[in-house]
Structures are given as C-alpha cells and as structure tokens.
Amino acid sequence: MRKFDIIIIGGGHNGLVAASVLSKKGNKVLVIEKNENLGGLSNYVNSLSYISEEVLKELNIKIEKDINENYVSALSDDLNHTVLKITGNKNIEILQTNASESDQANFFNLINKYDLFARTLRSFMFNKPPRVKSGSRSDIWQLFSMGFKVRLLGKKNMRELLRVIGLNIADDLEDNINNNTLKGLISSEAVIGTNLGARSPGSILNLLYNQATNNSIFRINKYNTNSFLNSIREICKKNNVEIETNKKVEKIGISNQNVNSVLLDTGEEIQTSLIISNVDPKTTYLKLVGAANLDTDFIRRTKNYRTKGTVAKIHIDFKNEIKINNLDTKYLSGKFVYAPDIKYIEHAFNDNKYNKLSSNPCLEFYINKNRLSANVYFIPYLISSSHDKTEILSNVKMILEKFITENQILSSAIETPNDIEDKYNISGGHWSHGDMEIDQLLMMRPFYGSSQYSTPINGLYLCSAGTHPGGGVTGINGINAAKQLLKDKRNG
Amino acid sequence: MGNSFSFTKPLLETPFHERTYEACYNNDWYRWAGYKIAREYSNTELEYTAMRNTAGVLDITPMHKYDIKGTDAIKFVDKLVTRNVTEINSGQVMYIIWCNEDGNVIDDGTVFCFNSNHLRIFCAERNLNWFSDTAIGFNVEVEDVSDTIAALAFQGPLTCKILNLLNVKDIENLKPFYFDKFDLNGCKVTISRTGFSGDLGYEIWCKNEDAINVWDSLFTFNRDYKVLPAGMNALEMVRVEAGFIQPNADFMSAEQALRPNRVRNPYELGMGWLVDLNKNYFTGKKNLVNLKKKTLTKKLVGLDIQGDKPAIGSVLYDKNKKEIGIVTAGMWSPSLKSNIAFGYVDKDHMKIGSKVFAEIYHPEELEYKKIWAECSVVKKQFFNPPRRHKVPAEI
Ligand SMILES: Cc1cc2nc3c(=O)[nH]c(=O)nc-3n(C[C@H](O)[C@H](O)[C@H](O)COP(=O)(O)OP(=O)(O)OC[C@H]3O[C@@H](n4cnc5c(N)ncnc54)[C@H](O)[C@@H]3O)c2cc1C
Numbered sequence: 001m002r003k004f005d006i007i008i009i010g011g012g013h014n015g016l017v018a019a020s021v022l023s024k025k026g027n028k029v030l031v032i033e034k035n036e037n038l039g040g041l042s043n044y045v046n047s048l049s050y051i052s053e054e055v056l057k058e059l060n061i062k063i064e065k066d067i068n069e070n071y072v073s074a075l076s077d078d079l080n081h082t083v084l085k086i087t088g089n090k091n092i093e094i095l096q097t098n099a100s101e102s103d104q105a106n107f108f109n110l111i112n113k114y115d116l117f118a119r120t121l122r123s124f125m126f127n128k129p130p131r132v133k134s135g136s137r138s139d140i141w142q143l144f145s146m147g148f149k150v151r152l153l154g155k156k157n158m159r160e161l162l163r164v165i166g167l168n169i170a171d172d173l174e175d176n177i178n179n180n181t182l183k184g185l186i187s188s189e190a191v192i193g194t195n196l197g198a199r200s201p202g203s204i205l206n207l208l209y210n211q212a213t214n215n216s217i218f219r220i221n222k223y224n225t226n227s228f229l230n231s232i233r234e235i236c237k238k239n240n241v242e243i244e245t246n247k248k249v250e251k252i253g254i255s256n257q258n259v260n261s262v263l264l265d266t267g268e269e270i271q272t273s274l275i276i277s278n279v280d281p282k283t284t285y286l287k288l289v290g291a292a293n294l295d296t297d298f299i300r301r302t303k304n305y306r307t308k309g310t311v312a313k314i315h316i317d318f319k320n321e322i323k324i325n326n327l328d329t330k331y332l333s334g335k336f337v338y339a340p341d342i343k344y345i346e347h348a349f350n351d352n353k354y355n356k357l358s359s360n361p362c363l364e365f366y367i368n369k370n371r372l373s374a375n376v377y378f379i380p381y382l383i384s385s386s387h388d389k390t391e392i393l394s395n396v397k398m399i400l401e402k403f404i405t406e407n408q409i410l411s412s413a414i415e416t417p418n419d420i421e422d423k424y425n426i427s428g429g430h431w432s433h434g435d436m437e438i439d440q441l442l443m444m445r446p447f448y449g450s451s452q453y454s455t456p457i458n459g460l461y462l463c464s465a466g467t468h469p470g471g472g473v474t475g476i477n478g479i480n481a482a483k484q485l486l487k488d489k490r491n492g
Numbered sequence: 493m494g495n496s497f498s499f500t501k502p503l504l505e506t507p508f509h510e511r512t513y514e515a516c517y518n519n520d521w522y523r524w525a526g527y528k529i530a531r532e533y534s535n536t537e538l539e540y541t542a543m544r545n546t547a548g549v550l551d552i553t554p555m556h557k558y559d560i561k562g563t564d565a566i567k568f569v570d571k572l573v574t575r576n577v578t579e580i581n582s583g584q585v586m587y588i589i590w591c592n593e594d595g596n597v598i599d600d601g602t603v604f605c606f607n608s609n610h611l612r613i614f615c616a617e618r619n620l621n622w623f624s625d626t627a628i629g630f631n632v633e634v635e636d637v638s639d640t641i642a643a644l645a646f647q648g649p650l651t652c653k654i655l656n657l658l659n660v661k662d663i664e665n666l667k668p669f670y671f672d673k674f675d676l677n678g679c680k681v682t683i684s685r686t687g688f689s690g691d692l693g694y695e696i697w698c699k700n701e702d703a704i705n706v707w708d709s710l711f712t713f714n715r716d717y718k719v720l721p722a723g724m725n726a727l728e729m730v731r732v733e734a735g736f737i738q739p740n741a742d743f744m745s746a747e748q749a750l751r752p753n754r755v756r757n758p759y760e761l762g763m764g765w766l767v768d769l770n771k772n773y774f775t776g777k778k779n780l781v782n783l784k785k786k787t788l789t790k791k792l793v794g795l796d797i798q799g800d801k802p803a804i805g806s807v808l809y810d811k812n813k814k815e816i817g818i819v820t821a822g823m824w825s826p827s828l829k830s831n832i833a834f835g836y837v838d839k840d841h842m843k844i845g846s847k848v849f850a851e852i853y854h855p856e857e858l859e860y861k862k863i864w865a866e867c868s869v870v871k872k873q874f875f876n877p878p879r880r881h882k883v884p885a886e887i
Contacts, residue, residue, distance in 0.1 A: 257778065291629025292571055295593035295775040300625045449593070456778065 003271040004030040004242075006485070007262055009249045009288070010278030012040025012424075014463045016232045017478030018276050020059055023239030025486060030272075031241060032264065034248040039229045040278070040424055041431070041465070042473045044313050046366045046373055047335060048223040050215035054126050055475040061231040063223050070220040071095075071334030074185040075403055079326040082181045083334075086220050095331075099179035106176040110186070111217060114204075116153070117161050118211035123149050125212055125469040128452045128480050129443040166438070168196075169203040170342045180341035188339035188362060189217060192377055193311055193431030193471065197349030198342045202437045209436055213472050220335055221366075225473060232475075248425070249279075252288045252460065259459035274459050274489070276481055280426045280433035281446040281466040282307050289457055298456060301447040305440065305466075309417030309429035310352055312379035314396055316372045319408040324367075327403075338363040338399055352378035357388070359395050370410075372400070381417035381428040389414050432471025433464050442468060453481040454488070461485050503528040506553035507642040507703030515721045522724045525554040525618070525638070530723040537826070539726035543689055544827050547648035548722035549710050552695065557641055558623055560611045562632035569603055569611055572626050574758060574780070576771040580605045585669045585684055588613075589758060589766050590622075591776035595783050596746035596755035597763070598622060599739050602686060604671055612637070617739055622747060626775065642703040646710060647693030647730070649877075650717050652885035655683070655694065658709055663694075664884035677709035685885075688727060690734020692879050692886070732821050732832065735794065735873030737761060742792060742820040742834055757783050760836075761792050762872060790817065791842045794872035797831040797850055798865040800824055806850040808835050808867070816841060819850060825874065832874050833867070844869055 006022050008015045011033030023029045037043060051063060074082040082097040092111060094104055124146055130139035150158055164172055169190040173183045187198040190207035197203070211217045236243060252275060253261030261271050277284040285294060285302045294302070323329060324336070339345050339362040351358035358378060365374035376396055379387070393412050420429030427433070434446055443451050445468045452468075453461050463481030465471035504527045506512070515533050522531040529551055533539060542548040560568055570577045573588040580586060582605055589600040601615030613623070623634045646655075655663045660674045663683065671684030679702035687693035698706045711719050731738065739745040743756040757780070758767050769781055797803050803822040810816050822833035833850070841848050845868060852863040879886055 257773065286629060292567070293773050295778070296572075296622060296626040297593040297775070299628050303625065303628060 001269060001271050004028050006274040007270060007272045008276045008278060010040060011038040011243060012278045013042045013229060013473055013475060014478035015278030016236060017475040018463045018482040019241045020232055020235040021479055021482035023236060023241045029241045031243045032247050032249055033245045034425055036246055042225055045225050045473050047219050047221040048225045048228060048473050049219045051223060051228060055479060058479050059235060063227050063231055065222055071331040072218045072220060073327060073331050073334060073336050074181045075336060075338045076181045077340055077402060081327055083331055086218060099182050103177050103179045103182060107182050110176055114208060114211060114217060116157060118208045120149055120153055121208055122212040126476060129468050131451050132443050132448055164204050166201055167204050168199045168201050169207060170198040172204060184339040184341045185337055187342055187345050188337050191345060192364060195308055195310055195435050198345045205438060206436050213469055213474050249288060254293050254457055257458055259457055274485060276461045276463045276485060278464050280464050281305060281450060281462055282427040283425060284462060294456060298449050305446050306435040307428035307430045309381040309420060310378045311431055312376045312392060313415045314374045314376055316412040317410045318370045319410055321369050322367045322372055322404055324403045325405060332367050336365050348378050352380045355380045355382055357391060361395060363399060379416055387416045433466035436470045453484040506551055507700040508551045508707050510704060511707045512551055512721060527554040529554060532723045532725050533721050536725040539720050539722035540729045542720035543648045543722055543726060543730055546717050547646060547651045547654055547719045549719060550645040550722050550727055552643045552645045555643055556615050556618055557638045558613045559635045559637045560632055561609060563609055564630040564632050565609050565611045568627055568630040568632045570772060571774050574767040574774060576768045582607050583670050583672055585671055585686055589763055592746045593776055595757045595776040595779035597743060597758055597761060598746045617745055642698050642700050644696045645687050646696055647687045647689035647691060649692055649879060651693050653887045654713055654717060656887040657713055664887050667883050668881055677705055679705050681706060688736055689730040690875050691877060729823055732823055733825050733827060733875035759783060759788055760790055787839060789839050790836050792834055792836055793842060794870040794874060795833040795835050795867040796870045797833055797867045799863060800831055801852050801854040801863055803833045803850040803852045806852050808837060809849045816848060828874055834872060841869060
C-alpha cells in the first residue's frame with residue numbers, strides 16, 4: 001500500500017495552495033483530483049481581482065497583472081448604459097451614465113462607505129476566527145481584537161456599520177440613490193452566488209464580505225486566473241507534490257476517530273494519517289467521512305448547512321466578433337452586468353426561492369472576441385426535478401438580443417448548478433460551497449464544531465471555500481488550513 | 493390532585509378507553525403524549541397494592557414506538573445508543589439510553605429485536621426527529637408506529653399465573669428481557685417480560701381492534717386474584733421503588749433542557765454501566781470518554797430517609813447545613829416500610845453510606861411542619877425481588 005504524509009482531496013485552488021505550503025515544509029504530499037483539469041471551480045472565474053499580499057508572500061509567488069484599466073458596463077434596456085472605469089483598487093470613475101449629478105455623488109459616498117467597512121472586515125479574513133465556546137485564551141484574544149478593529153472605525157462609522165450590517169442592500173440604496181441602473185449594479189454584486197435577493201437581510205454583509213476578499217466592490221478582472229494556478233502548480237512541482245488527476249476519493253478510512261487512509265474509485269487504498277479535504281464540508285462529512293463516525297447533532301448541522309447553488313455558467317459562440325449596441329468597443333474588455341433594477345433582481349430571486357426558473361434572469365458576462373461567457377442567476381439547484389436547459393438558454397438569448405444585433409449564434413453550452421455539482425462533486429454546485437450568511441460566517445463557518453479548519457475526526461482538516469473566509473479565489477482557506485495542520489502536528 | 497388542565501383540544505382516547513373510562517371512578521385523567529390516561533382509578537394505594545401483591549393493569553398505549561427497518565437496523569441502533577447492541581438476538585429486549593454530542597442523556601427506552609432487519613424502540617418522549625437525523629447515512633427507515641399498537645403493562649407477582657390460566661402457552665419460560673408472539677384469548681399478541689415495576693411482569697402489545705378483548709381477558713379470574721387497573725400515580729410509586737428514573741422528572745432531556753447546566757450525563761445519573769466506550773462510534777462517545785476521566789461534581793443517588801414523611805421537592809444539605817442538592821422523587825414505600833427518594837448530591841456525598849440531610853416541609857392541617865431528616869445514600873434500586881428474575885416464572 002502506498003503511503004503519504006499528507007493527502008489533499010481535491011485539486012481546487014485551495015487544495016493546491018495547501019499542498020504548496022505543506023510541501024515546502026518537507027512533507028510528502030499527494031493531491032487527488034476527480035477531474036482531468038486542476039483548479040476546480042476557479043475554472044469558472046472570469047475575473048480574478050485580487051490575491052492578497054499575505055498569500056503571495058506565503059507562497060512566494062508573483063503573478064502578472066492582466067490589464068491596468070477595467071471597465072464595468074451596466075446595461076440598460078433603453079441602451080443608456082452606465083460605464084465605470086476602475087483603476088487600481090478603488091479608483092472608480094463614471095464614464096457615462098444617465099444618473100443625475102447628485103445620484104453620482106451619492107453613489108461614490110456609498111462606495112466609499114462600503115470600502116471603509118470592507119477594510120475593517122478584511123482584517124478578519126486572514127486569521128482563523130475564534131472558536132465558539134472554547135474558552136481558550138487565543139480564541140478570546142481573537143474575539144477581543146475583532147471587536148477592537150470595529151471600534152477603531154470611530155463612533156459614527158462603527159454605529160453605521162452596526163446599523164447596515166444586518167440590512168438589505170435595497171434599503172440602503174433606495175435611501176441614497178434614485179437611478180435604477182446604479183441600484184441594480186450594486187445590488188447585483190450583493191446577491192450573485194447567494195440565496196439572497198436585493199431585499200434579503202444580510203445582502204449588505206455579503207457585499208462587504210465579497211469586497212473584503214476581492215479588495216474591490218466590482219470584483220473586476222486584474223489578474224489572470226490561469227497564471228495564478230500555474231504558479232501554484234509550479235511550486236507543487238518544485239517541492240515534489242504528487243498530483244493525480246481523474247481519480248476520485250470515495251471514502252476516508254477512519255478507525256477510532258483517526259484518519260488512516262483514503263479509498264479511491266480505482267479501488268486503491270492509500271495510507272496516511274493526515275488529510276485535508278478541498279471538497280465542500282457537506283460532501284466531506286456525509287459522503288467521505290460517513291455519518292457513522294459523527295455525532296447526530298453534528299450530522300444535523302451538516303444537513304442544515306445551506307448549499308443550494310444559484311448560478312449557471314453559459315458560453316455562447318457568435319459568428320462574428322461581438323459588439324454591444326450603443327457602447328464604445330473599447331469597453332468590451334470589461335465586465336457587463338445586466339440587472340437593470342432592484343425589482344428585476346427581486347423577481348428573479350423570488351422564482352429561485354420556489355425552485356422555479358425565472359424567465360428574466362440576471363447576467364454577469366465577459367466578452368472575448370466571438371465568445372461570451374456569462375454567470376446567469378438565479379438558476380436554482382434542483383433536487384427532485386431537472387432543468388429545461390433550452391429554456392434557460394432562450395431566456396438568456398432574449399436578453400442578449402436587446403444588446404447584440406446583426407450577429408448569429410453558432411453554439412451555446414450551459415452548466416447548471418446541478419451540472420456543476422456532478423462535475424466537481426460540490427454540494428448544490430454552490431459558488432462558495434455554502435451560503436455566506438451571518439450564521440455561516442466567521443467562527444460559524446461552516447458550522448459549530450467544525451471551525452478553524454479542524455474536524456471531529458483526528459487528522460482530518462478542511463480547506464474548501466466552505467471554511468472561513470468563504471468562497472472566491474483567495475487561497476486563504478488553503479493557507480490557513482495548512483497552517484492549522486502544521487501547528488497541530490508540532491504540538492503532537 | 494385535581495384536574496388542573498384546561499384542554500383546548502380534546503385528548504385522544506386509547507383503544508382501551510371504553511374500559512378505563514368505566515373503571516376510572518375519580519374521572520382523574522393525566523395527559524400523556526396527547527392521550528388520556530387515568531391518573532388514579534379509585535385509590536392509588538389499592539392500585540399500588542395490586543401491583544405488588546396480585547397484578548395491576550396499566551394502559552401504556554401512549555408510549556412512543558418507532559419501527560427501525562432495513563439492513564442497517566442494528567448498526568443504526570448501535571450508533572444511537574451507548575450500549576453495544578450488535579450482539580442482540582431475535583426476541584431479545586435491551587434497556588437503552590441515548591445521548592447528544594456533549595454526552596448528555598436525551599432519553600431512555602427499550603429496543604426489541606424482531607430480526608436483524610427489524611427493531612422497534614419504545615420510549616416515553618418523542619424522538620422521531622432525533623432518530624431520523626441519526627438515520628442519515630444508514631440504510632434504515634424510521635417509522636413512528638405509536639398509534640397502531642395498543643399496549644398494556646401487566647405487572648405483579650401473579651401475572652404469570654394468570655396468563656398461564658389464560659392458556660398463554662409456555663409463558664412461564666419467557667426470560668426477563670425477552671419477548672415472543674402468543675395467543676391470548678383468541679388474539680395474536682406480542683408479550684415481553686419487561687416493565688416499570690421492578691417485579692415479575694409483562695407488557696402486552698396488540699392490535700387496536702383486539703384491545704378490549706385483551707383487556708377483558710386479564711380480568712377473567714378476578715374473583716380469585718383481584719386484578720386492578722392501575723393509574724399513573726401507582727406507576728410512579730412502583731417505578732421509584734424499582735429505581736427507574738424518568739426524563740424531565742429526575743433529569744432534563746438534553747433535547748429539551750433550555751438552561752445549559754440542567755443537562756445530565758449518564759455518569760451523573762448512575763447509568764455509567766450502560767455506557768460501553770469500547771464499542772463502535774456512537775453519538776456522544778468522544779465527550780463521554782473525557783467525562784469518564786473527570787470526577788463527578790453531582791450524582792443522582794438513592795436516599796433512605798429518617799422518619800415517614802415523603803421528602804418531595806426537598807433541598808439536601810450536608811452536616812454543616814451547606815446546600816448540596818435536591819430531591820427529584822420521594823415517597824413512603826409501603827412494601828419496604830421506608831421513606832425513599834432519588835436526589836442529587838455533591839461529590840463528597842456520592843458514596844453508599846454517606847450521610848446527608850433533607851429539609852422536609854410536611855403539610856399538617858394548614859400548617860407546614862419543617863422536618864430536618866437524616867438520609868443515607870443507598871443504591872437507587874430499592875425493590876428487586878428474586879421472582880422478578882426467576883425462570884421459569886412462578887405459576
Ligand atoms: C459559476 C461560478 C462562477 C464563479 N465566479 C467567480 C468569480 O467571478 N469570482 C470569484 O471570486 N469567485 C467565483 N466563483 C467562486 C469560486 O470559483 C469558488 O469559490 C472557488 O473556486 C472555490 O475554490 P476551492 O478550492 O475552495 O474549491 P473547488 O474549486 O470547488 O475545489 C474542489 C476540488 O475538489 C475536487 N473534488 C471534489 N470531490 C472530490 C473527490 N471525492 N475526490 C477528488 N477530488 C474531488 C473537485 O473536482 C474540485 O477540483 C464562481 C463559482 C461558480 C460556480
């Protein structure tokens with residue numbers, strides 16, 4: 001039987017990041033990936049806006065910036081599109097809009113406010129959050145320092161943060177802005193990848209959270225996802241990490257609450273006493289670990305962890321290079337958002353609540369010559385029925401026809417949350433491996449009894465987007481999990 | 493005790509109601525899982541005496557009954573409970589408790605093994621939710637069959653004799669904690685040698701439509717043997733004598749307690765003997781391993797109390813009048829001629845033979861008499877006659 005010091009289940013970006021950190025310390029590491037390609041869900045990411053200095057330093061890599069100027073175009077049915085230019089982290093300019101002067105001023109005030117709050121949250125992102133009910137000194141210190149950072153905002157801002165953090169984004173926008181396109185644009189960033197509508201409490205928190213991990217409210221393209229993945233892969237190679245693709249882990253071997261092996265779909269069993277799972281928490285616990293090794297209360301929390309995916313990925317190939325009506329071609333390199341107003345988003349979300357397809361979904365897309373790649377939401381993850389994919393495609397095409405004319409669609413492909421689940425073995429095909437809502441964040445992520453990357457099974461750790469700080473391509477989950485493992489190893 | 497409930501929704505009647513209603517002169521009903529069960533038919537002491545000297549019949553239909561079916565039935569129960577049930581045989585009954593992840597007791601009950609693919613759990617509280625969540629990942633179906641089975645407890649020294657007279661074949665050879673199918677007065681019934689009374693006794697499980705027939709048959713020989721229907725008050729007396737504790741009376745179920753320090757682990761309840769830490773993983777094992785190593789800070793013990801005034805609700809003190817615990821159930825035991833109770837004591841008074849004091853408030857003609865009574869810590873099982881265990885049973 002083959003034997004490794006540490007086995008990483010899943011070659012998503014977090015799994016690879018963990019592998020690089022661990023292998024640097026001289027451990028014999030094996031990564032097992034179900035698919036042919038590495039990278040997992042990051043293969044869907046069009047816009048990698050930020051990899052934190054902390055992560056780059058830890059991995060000792062540099063990645064190239066794609067472009068310096070970015071555009072975000074919020075499409076409007078009347079073809080009066082709003083275009084933003086984003087330079088650097090938060091240097092935002094409005095290039096064209098039909099919003100009034102005062103709306104524009106308020107728009108910037110709001111963005112600056114969110115930016116301030118997001119920076120406060122950002123300081124929580126790189127640490128493991130304290131555990132609930134642990135009573136340990138380091139956990140109490142962590143909690144204290146989190147409170148302290150909020151306090152540093154000053155009285156007025158702290159009050160404002162505490163006021164809005166539980167609010168819904170629609171309320172805060174409607175208090176400040178009249179222009180529908182601007183409201184739709186910000187709301188869209190607050191709800192994409194979640195089970196929240198613009199009027200759901202917690203949508204502001206989600207926005208701030210996204211902004212904190214992406215260091216930008218519009219998550220706009222700056223880095224090339226592939227170049228990030230490639231540099232991690234380089235490190236893995238240099239440190240002799242073995243990576244085996246097209247192999248799926250079926251079961252984690254456990255005896256007496258200790259990890260001792262993984263069992264592959266090839267029938268092979270590989271020995272190890274340390275495992276990091278890059279698979280989402282629900283699948284890891286219910287399928288790989290198995291309920292028999294876990295307490296019923298814990299199973300209950302796992303079962304109740306919300307992982308219903310809401311985003312489908314669509315690729316459409318056109319005959320000619322794509323142009324958007326009434327939009328300068330120099331903005332085509334940017335991101336497009338079709339979420340024309342709050343009501344529209346809310347309607348699309350409402351259908352999702354009842355597991356129905358909205359005929360008017362929201363879109364976030366990128367254009368690359370003839371090809372258009374879109375995140376379509378809200379497309380519910382279905383448990384007991386299946387999607388009518390042609391209907392989704394024709395809904396999307398109907399929207400696109402408003403903006404793209406005199407061009408012919410040659411082919412199109414769609415992956416629904418159910419397809420994403422099948423392909424990557426991630427519950428619900430969820431963007432973040434589990435909803436990013438207040439009860440599933442920070443020390444409650446994924447849930448009580450499983451925080452700080454540890455699990456009830458000795459030797460098993462989690463590094464997926466289902467852990468703190470959540471989804472997106474950040475690499476933080478991978479680094480934190482690896483560090484926790486190394487720390488426990490040192491302490492025996 | 494008067495009827496203190498104002499019912500907004502009529503309570504359900506068990507299939508025995510036609511008979512229990514006739515017998516319940518006091519019209520004093522107790523609410524048990526939505527059913528009406530007699531609290532006292534005519535006189536609690538008489539009903540108690542029947543159970544201890546001849547035979548008593550208790551309607552226990554409201555007991556919750558959960559069918560566990562599927563190829564993982566035994567594995568499922570083994571994961572649920574603290575005892576090792578993997579060796580259970582068909583026809584066997586085991587007394588079981590189950591805990592939550594903290595190792596605190598949720599409930600107790602019995603499990604009946606029909607065959608390795610079919611077990612049935614009986615318990616006093618509702619547990620469907622807990623069982624269903626425990627069943628995740630196991631090939632089993634958990635079904636609440638509570639309303640489809642009528643049940644009587646038939647308890648007392650003459651029960652075997654009466655069943656034998658009723659031509660229940662071979663009943664005397666049924667071992668304690670076993671069950672089988674029998675013919676009783678033309679009805680197919682399941683009889684187990686189990687019960688709350690701590691004495692010889694049986695529990696009879698039948699179809700709802702056979703209920704009246706089964707009830708009547710048990711009173712066939714009443715001229716000679718004086719079988720009485722017994723109510724919940726009498727049951728309370730026998731179960732304390734027998735040393736059986738009850739959730740939400742002697743401890744708070746971990747699923748129901750609201751205050752974090754009200755839950756109890758098996759060691760605190762004196763149920764450590766039911767916890768097998770060497771068996772496969774079960775809910776709570778991880779914490780029970782740690783709890784076992786810790787010294788207990790409180791424990792539920794039996795108390796033998798000076799005098800004859802029941803110590804119901806009394807506070808317990810040490811000799812320096814420092815408060816150390818509380819009584820959860822207390823009674824004057826007519827059979828033992830002693831004043832007995834269950835109570836929690838602190839770590840210095842857990843040993844058998846320790847002395848503690850109970851402050852008893854005894855109402856006497858509109859005035860409370862305050863009694864300072866010395867108590868000895870004893871085993872909880874106060875009453876355990878040899879006939880309870882004898883095979884064949886006395887006929
Ligand atoms: C449609 C879509 C669009 C998105 N767009 C963006 C975006 O624009 N910006 C952004 O920041 N984030 C985006 N995200 C979110 C982001 O992609 C994820 O949160 C992130 O990639 C998760 O990374 P991970 O390493 O934690 O997990 P994953 O990438 O999910 O990695 C898990 C890996 O484990 C493998 N695996 C699973 N089970 C097994 C098994 N049993 N054996 C072996 N291998 C197994 C899977 O194949 C996968 O490779 C998007 C997500 C989706 C679904």
